[in-house]
Amino acid sequence: MKHITYGQKSLIVGDDAASALLAYAAAVARHRTGDHVTLMGFAADGNEIEATLVLDSGTLIISESVRTSVSEPDNSAAVADLRERTSRLDNPPAATDGDAVGGEQTLVDPY
Template sequence: MKHVTYGEKSLFMGDDAADVLLEYARVVADTGKADTVTLRSISPDGNTVEASLLLNVSTVLMTESTHSDVEPPDNSASVEDIRERIERPAAMPAEEAWDRPDYDATATL
């Protein structure tokens, strides 16, 4: 189980979910895009919740180990989905750069 801090919110989730979340946040930031993921977690009050997290270049995310004996919620399907998303950017061909016309903003009409 790992303690995940997202912004000012703290959640507990399984090691595999926390690790893949952190890795995917890095991939999303590297591409300069944004995406959302939903993972089952344990909130600070002890309830099992579904947390949806927006990941982008500005995401503040930290994971740390914990010695909790609590059984983490099952995220096996979500972890597999996120792993596929991690592989997707590497498999996609690079986009061609957009060749914009060079406009002279100081030119008079």
């Protein structure tokens, strides 16, 4: 499990959720964009919570390992979504120009 510090708040999530969150936060910063993510976790008082984090190029997140006997919250769908979002940012699909002459499509440089 990992202890995530975000601003003045913290939560505990599973290793996969923490890893996916940090990878996505780094991708958001690299691409100078913003987004928000929601994860299930445990607050500092031990209560189970749903936390929404806003990410942008200035987001500071710390992940630290923690030992606990509590089972990690289920973030499997969120982890899959975060990995997909990270992949889309880092490997955007090539855009095509549907108005190409002769039915051929040409690639459009997104930058």
